[in-house]
Amino acid sequence: MRCMVMVKATRESETGVLPTAGQLAEMTRFNEELAKAGVLLVGEGLAPSARGKRVHFDGHGGRHATDGPFAETKELVAGLWVWQVRSMEEALEWVRRCPAPFEGECQIEIRPLLEAEDFGAALSPELRAAEERLRAGLASRD
Amino acid sequence: MHGADTRKAIETVWRLESPRLIGALVRVVHDLDLAEELAQDALVAALEHWPTEGVPDNPGAWLMTAARRRGIDQLHRRQLIERKHAAIGSDPGYAAFTMPDLDALDDDIGDDLLRLIFTACHPALSGEAQIALTLRLLGGLTTDEIARAFLAPDPTIAQRIVRAKRTLAKARTTYEVPRGEALKARLAAVLGVIYLIFNEGYAATSGSDWMRPALCEEALRLGRTLSALMPREAEVYGLLALMEIQASRSRARTAANGTPVLLMAQNRALWDPLLIHRGLAALERAQQLGGTSGPYALQAAIAACHARAATAEATDWKRIAALYAELARVSPSPVIELTVPSPSAWPKAPPPHYPWSTRCATSRRCPATTRCPPCAATCWKNWDAIPRPASNSDAPPNSPATNGNAN
Numbered sequence: 001m002r003c004m005v006m007v008k009a010t011r012e013s014e015t016g017v018l019p020t021a022g023q024l025a026e027m028t029r030f031n032e033e034l035a036k037a038g039v040l041l042v043g044e045g046l047a048p049s050a051r052g053k054r055v056h057f058d059g060h061g062g063r064h065a066t067d068g069p070f071a072e073t074k075e076l077v078a079g080l081w082v083w084q085v086r087s088m089e090e091a092l093e094w095v096r097r098c099p100a101p102f103e104g105e106c107q108i109e110i111r112p113l114l115e116a117e118d119f120g121a122a123l124s125p126e127l128r129a130a131e132e133r134l135r136a137g138l139a140s141r142d
Numbered sequence: 143m144h145g146a147d148t149r150k151a152i153e154t155v156w157r158l159e160s161p162r163l164i165g166a167l168v169r170v171v172h173d174l175d176l177a178e179e180l181a182q183d184a185l186v187a188a189l190e191h192w193p194t195e196g197v198p199d200n201p202g203a204w205l206m207t208a209a210r211r212r213g214i215d216q217l218h219r220r221q222l223i224e225r226k227h228a229a230i231g232s233d234p235g236y237a238a239f240t241m242p243d244l245d246a247l248d249d250d251i252g253d254d255l256l257r258l259i260f261t262a263c264h265p266a267l268s269g270e271a272q273i274a275l276t277l278r279l280l281g282g283l284t285t286d287e288i289a290r291a292f293l294a295p296d297p298t299i300a301q302r303i304v305r306a307k308r309t310l311a312k313a314r315t316t317y318e319v320p321r322g323e324a325l326k327a328r329l330a331a332v333l334g335v336i337y338l339i340f341n342e343g344y345a346a347t348s349g350s351d352w353m354r355p356a357l358c359e360e361a362l363r364l365g366r367t368l369s370a371l372m373p374r375e376a377e378v379y380g381l382l383a384l385m386e387i388q389a390s391r392s393r394a395r396t397a398a399n400g401t402p403v404l405l406m407a408q409n410r411a412l413w414d415p416l417l418i419h420r421g422l423a424a425l426e427r428a429q430q431l432g433g434t435s436g437p438y439a440l441q442a443a444i445a446a447c448h449a450r451a452a453t454a455e456a457t458d459w460k461r462i463a464a465l466y467a468e469l470a471r472v473s474p475s476p477v478i479e480l481t482v483p484s485p486s487a488w489p490k491a492p493p494p495h496y497p498w499s500t501r502c503a504t505s506r507r508c509p510a511t512t513r514c515p516p517c518a519a520t521c522w523k524n525w526d527a528i529p530r531p532a533s534n535s536d537a538p539p540n541s542p543a544t545n546g547n548a549n
Binding site: 035036037040042087089092093096 | 150151157365416
């Protein structure tokens with residue numbers, strides 16, 4: 001399974017303060033561990049919301065854009081990873097090993113990506129039957 | 143934390159930590175069986191302590207310390223027994239026992255994981271043993287999980303692992319990461335094992351046991367690990383690129399009714415752009431490292447031609463034909479001949495060195511073909527029934543080049 005791991009913003013991160021050399025070194029080490037474990041697919045940091053834009057859909061076909069910064073700091077994302085893990089427990093274990101992204105109070109959120117099986121659950125009996133047919137050699141790839 | 147949560151947490155930590163733990167133990171005790179036993183002892187200690195004390199901050203170091211303590215006890219006992227044997231002269235053939243330096247476990251020399259990969263894929267082992275050992279030691283899969291993945295009975299896999307460890311001991315394996323010229327040949331074997339694991343998973347369609355698709359993920363994970371550990375090896379990136387691009391199509395490979403969809407008919411909107419991006423990046427890296435003509439890099443380059451084409455019609459067949467020709471030159475194998483239209487060169491029967499298919503026990507397995515209906519993948523059953531292309535030409539959309547291993 002894959003999951004997106006989001007580092008939530010803090011008041012400091014929203015001011016655009018960059019990490020110290022020490023913090024950067026620690027995070028690089030952690031990223032290397034993720035890579036060596038074959039877990040890391042994507043890892044990016046985001047600019048403060050002051051450089052972002054939002055588009056509001058009013059539900060009646062209208063939409064309009066607003067410029068950042070946005071107020072609800074704790075709900076904003078400051079950085080993200082996409083990890084390939086075997087379970088949510090594994091993702092949690094990796095976050096446990098992650099150096100604190102910011103000084104002071106902060107938060108990391110883990111959300112599973114929807115995968116093919118999340119969409120195809122309703123079809124599974126049929127798919128299973130098809131797999132059986134395949135195994136029996138009644139269907140071919142040609 | 144509840145009991146069940148702790149148990150799950152311990153299992154998770156174990157799967158993450160055991161490869162490095164066993165790798166370090168093998169380095170010090172030079173015996174895979176003993177290394178695994180000591181690692182298991184450490185796991186037992188964790189199961190005793192962690193439910194009440196909580197999972198430690200650095201579980202890897204904790205497990206290493208526990209393994210060392212148990213190792214010292216056990217090896218002292220063994221030393222004592224062997225001294226007695228020597229004293230009464232009952233067994234003059236007994237090799238003098240030297241106590242391994244278990245403190246060396248803490249030296250982080252950085253290649254314990256690689257050591258374990260090369261040990262599991264040791265040339266003294268059969269292909270099936272290499273696969274079983276790799277999944278067990280590197281993937282942390284249980285015997286039961288490996289058995290389910292390969293549709294084989296549990297005891298068969300257990301036996302295979304026991305025998306593999308015995309073979310390694312008999313072969314007086316040095317348990318070292320090979321260097322220089324030896325590395326090239328040994329690395330080819332490692333890549334072959336990883337790709338076989340990938341293909342076993344890739345051959346399964348949705349709706350089958352989840353263990354088989356999980357094999358794809360394990361293979362990808364191993365490929366990514368290997369690329370982080372050996373960042374200068376072009377073919378490691380070639381294989382990684384091939385697997386990432388092939389895996390990017392997994393959502394498009396089956397129709398809603400479960401029947402396979404051939405590459406040219408697939409809905410390209412279902413291809414996974416993240417995996418394609420990663421695959422193309424890995425291919426570029428392989429090429430930068432001078433690996434343009436490695437067999438995996440070439441197959442990845444063919445896969446990349448498809449990945450880059452926005453529609454089936456936009457496929458660059460000229461380039462694909464040129465890549466196949468190059469592939470046939472550097473790696474002449476039946477798979478390549480299958481995809482390059484030269485019917486007279488096709489073998490009548492599988493070459494004897496191909497291992498048996500685990501699924502069609504009566505047919506030999508051909509590592510990269512995907513033509514056998516019962517296997518859906520990798521064997522020689524129905525070899526003769528595969529339609530041969532009539533003439534030499536750029537591979538047109540209906541030739542085996544497009545519905546063979548390319549889907």
